[in-house]
Amino acid sequence: MGSYSTKVDRKWQERWEKTRLYSFDRSRVDKKLYCLEMFSYPSGAKLHVGHWYNYGVTDSWARMKRMQGYEVFQPMGFDAFGLPAENFAIKTGVHPYDSTMANIATMQEQLKQMGGMFDWDYELSTCEPEYYKWTQWMFLQLYKAGLAYRKEAPVNWCEHCQTVLANEQVIDGCCERCDQEVTRRNLTQWFFKITEYADELLEKLDELDWPEKTKQMQRHWIGKSVGADITFNVIGHEASFTVFTTRADTLLGATYVVLAPEHPLVEQITTPEQQAEVQAYQNEVAKQSELDRLTTTEKTGVFTGAYAEHPLTGVKLPIWIADYVLASYGTGAVMAVPAHDERDFEFAEKFDLPIVRVVRPASDGVDDCLPFTDYGVLVNSGVYDGLTSEAAKERIVAQLAKVGRAEFRTNYRLRDWLVSRQRYWGAPIPIVYCPECGTVPVPESELPVELPYDVEFTPDGKSPLAKAEDFVHTSCPQCGSAAEREVDTLDTFVCSSWYFLRFPDPHNSEVPFDKEWINKMLPVDMYVGGAEHACMHLLYARFFTKALRDLGYLDFDEPFTKLVHQGIILGPDGNRMSKSRGNVVSPDGYIAEFGSDVFRMYLQFGFNYIEGGPWSEDGIRAVARFVDRVERFIDRMVELKAQGGGKTTIDKGEKELNFVRHQSIKGITEDADKFQFNTAISRLMELTNALYRYDNEQDEKNVAFLSEVTDDLVRLMAPFAPHFSEEMWERLGNSYSVFNQAWPEHDPAALEREVVEMAVQVNGRVRDRIEVAADASEEDVRAIALAAEKVQPYLEGVSVRKVIVIPKRIVNIVVG
RNA sequence: GCCGAAGUGGCGGAAUGGCAGACGCACUUGACUCAAAAUCAAGCGGGUUUCGACCUGUGUGGGUUCGAGUCCCACCUUCGGCACCA
Incomplete structure (x- = not known):
């Protein structure tokens, strides 16, 4: 057996620390290489295989870069706010701050055992006032710029976690954290206007050296769609509504219109006879969970009794409400063209509404049964007959635009980011509500708004901070009269949306970061972390960077130049590791037995890094043997x-x-x-x-x-x-x-060999091998190949049609 | 349903359109040993074999090419994402 063990690990860890080997030399910033791994949540459990796979393996890459002459900046910190600490506190009574601090101490110890090049002088923790002061400052900058706002909206509510969730945190209608069904509630919440940046977030993806899959996911999540707004007047009312459509060419095929059940116009236009039915439907829809909505395929809806006027023909179109129209997308209203839209077709069939074809296929022989959703040539559309769909779209919108009834418009699937949470363990939102002045931002000089320690944080759907009298009651920063603080806290994704900007300057007490310095240190050259953050953290961080750029705080467009996702290490049985399966591999025992380098090297050797795969006991032994x-x-x-x-x-x-x-x-x-x-x-x-x-x-x-x-x-x-x-x-x-x-x-x-071995094929099958001088001419190689002993039988009685010579590799003789 | 990625020995996994299976594990044989372990050496996709070789083989079926794991088309399976987005 060899002598390598954790004793050797410790020896060098101490020496590295004593000699400050990995201390970042700020004077060599021109050679800097900012290598960052997604920082971790300080959970009570020890570092798991996933941490090692992410941090240990990336550290090896960074070490090579160091040896190649780069001044590597590789910091480490903790994403320390969040629900698990709070839930743990509810269960055990241990305060989140205390358990988090203890966990951080343990994790630091373990990270040091891993032997990473982390420069701990740059450590940060998002739950410390020193850090969240600037998270709150970020909020205020966005607020002043109109990028943070409060509104009432139907939002995702998790009954189990007792808080609202962002769209990105709802997976298949369930909470990403606890898997409970998510319901919809109308609540007044804080949002960040990420939609303001939808177009740039989409465009700039092309320039990023990111996994194509991740870029594709963001593209889809942003969901740009180009179309037009068209306005319909309600007959008998001084009211109108606007629909968004990408198929203005099918306007003449519209036979009814549909509003989302929550559409504000519904109350106003519903006829007395339909009142009861409409309200019943609205109530039913409001009660439904996201999951119900996803699993019900059958279309439902109710007639309002009101009619709209077709903007081109003036024909009466019945106005329905149905939950297949979403309040939160576009205008919350659609023109229904059953002949050319599958959903409208299904709805029209069910409720016996008219179906009128206005597009036929451009060429014969194409299946043209309804609903026909492809582009084609217009029919039954009066002056527009014969135009292609593409041309008709332009023409119809242009025509209506002249009378102010339509305009071209681009819509996005991306919604604004809901950032307030009804929980304790997060950064307080720096806002005060004054009976005189209304919503008042806390002045920057009064930051941080400290999170009080003694708080009753049992979840009951009310923000725990609302029960902290000393916290809630304050005076208005503007007029001084008695006022109340905002009691919601910020989503932890807000904290992690800018941490990479704080790392190079983590102890600055004047500003969140020094502009000049940050412009030299950023963007991050290599960012490594899990793919599950594609449409959350990675999108939010891009948004923050762009907003801060536009506010003048930094000069670059994108935070992460290059991105790599590590794969997932599965249990030995090929399943995802989980306590219930009992297939969890914990690093500690292996490290004690083999030393941290063997563990790290097995993670590098045993898998394709991007793909991951099942853990193997034999695999790590093989690496130990190699080290010996x-x-x-x-x-x-x-x-x-x-x-x-x-x-x-x-x-x-x-x-x-x-x-x-x-x-x-x-x-x-x-x-x-x-x-x-x-x-x-x-x-x-x-x-x-x-x-x-x-x-x-x-x-x-x-x-x-x-x-x-x-x-x-x-x-x-x-x-x-x-x-x-x-x-x-x-x-x-x-x-x-x-x-x-x-x-x-x-x-x-x-690497230049004097003699190379080449395979000789006859009709694509290898028949012999020849040795030729590496610099032999093609003619020489051809001659040697044709003379090769074992190919002779295959040349008898046939003629050589062609000889292909690929230098230093292969000769193919084509005979026939 | 739509979008994307991937299917290669018993296993983990390699292969700029050019000798499929690098490297390793497991396995077999031999050396060392009283013996075992460790170590060292050799073999190791499947089939046929007169032991010289020959055939076959990268999910399935077609195609392009002198030549395809690699490119194109269709299908099957697995995984990931989205899911009434007008």
Whole structure:
């Protein structure tokens, strides 16, 4: 057995700390590389495999970059506000602040055991007043800019968590946190106007070096759709309403219109006879949970008794309400064209409403049964007959625009971000309600609005802060009269939407960050974290960056230049790890047994990083064996050097070893750069195998050369097994630290072979192999291939039609 | 239903359109050992074999190409996202 263990880990952790090896040198900011992993929630449990996979493996990438000469900035902090701490408190009585602080201390300890290059001088924690003061400041800046506002709206309510949720936090109609059904409630809540940036958030995606899948998810989430608003007058009322449509070309096919049940016009226009039915329907819809709504496929709706006037023909169109029209999208009203829309068609069939075709397929032979939703050529549309859908859209909207009845318009699926939460453990919203002055922002000089410690935080649907008398009662910052504080707290996603901006300057008490400094340090060059944040954190952070840019606080457009998502490590049974399945792999035991580098290196070697996969007990043992194998060779090297002697010439054996050496340097550098750690490690194994082969096969060794290659092996291994490599580096008699060594660069000349083996195919099947000079001409290769012994039988009695020569790889002889 | 990704040995996983299965695990054999472990060496997709080889093989079926795991079309399966967005 080798000597590597947690003892070696500790030795080097202490040395690194004492010598401040990883301390960020601000004077080298021109060489900076900001490498960031998504910070973690300080839960009571210890670091899990996922943390290691994210932080440990990314740290190896950052270490390589350091050796390549970058000044790496890799901070670590804690996303410390949030529901779990509060729920834990409700269960056990331990205050969220106390449990969070204890958890942070434990996690720090464990992160240090991992051996990451984190510079703890830059640590931050979102639940500290030092930090959330500036979260509140952010809120105020957005408020002043009109990007934070309060409104009453139907919002998602989780009965179990006793709070509202953002759209992004509702998954299949259920709370993302507790899986309980989400219901809709009309509540007055705070929103951030992320929709203001919808277009830029969409456009700028093209420039980002992000996984295509993630960009696609954001594109879809933003959901740009180009169309027009068309206004309909209500017959017999001084009222009108506007619909949004992407198919203005089908306007002549509109046979009725539908308002969302919550549409404000409904009360006004409903006829007395329909009153009861309409109200009953509205109540029923309001009662429905999101889940009911998703699972009901059958269309429902009620006639209001009122009619609208078709804007082109003046024809009477019945006005219905139905819950397939959403209050929160577009204008909350649609023109129904059953002939050319599946939903309208279904509804019209069920309620026996007229269906009029106004588009037919542009070419014959196309299935034209109704509903026909493709573009085509207009019919039954008077002066517009014969136009294509595309042309008709333009023409019809332009026509109506002249009389102020339509305009072109773009809509987005993205909704504004609901940020208030009826919970205790979050940043208080810095707003005061004054009976005289109304909604008043807390002056910046009075920040932070501190979260009081002694609060009754049992959830009952009211914000816990509402019960803290000392907190609630205050005086109005404007007029001084008695006033009340906002008692909701901010969604924790608000805290994490700007933490990467605070990291380079985390203790600044004057401003959230220094503009000049941040412009040098940002954007983050490499951001690594889970894919589950695609439409939440990653979208919010982009929004914050853009808003702060427009407010003049920073000068860049995007926060994260390059993004990588790690995969998920599954349990040994191939399922997601969960306590109930009993397949949870916890790092601690393995680290105690094998040392942290073996654990880290297995995570790099055993999986495709992006994909993840099932944990394997045998896999980690294989890595432990490899580490031992390297150590044995290092000891052998020390012995050889002590013996002295040997030759100094570079012969066949040396050339072969040198080839593998430079091939490894090239491959490891390229692979690790691409986060392909599994192949990088396998190349380390190949280099190790080559060293053994050389030692076994060469009777007379070039010890100086062998020593050079061995040093390279340790340099190349250092990012992936940092503690072990330091130890080996020292054992080889080299000076501290291997991480101050330059990363090896490959010599292209060493990769040029004099003789190469090529496969010879006849009609695509390999029949022989030939050895030719690497610089042989195509004619020479062709001649040698045609003369190859084992291809002869295949050339008899046929004629050679063609010979394809791919230099250094293959020859294909086509016969027939 | 729509959008996207992926299907390769017993397993984890490799392969700029150019010798499929790198590297490793498991397994088999041999060396060392009193023995085991560890280590070292060799073999290891499937089938046929006169032991020289030959055939077949990357989810299924077609296609493009001198040549396809890789590109194109259709389908099947799995996973992820969205789900009345007008």
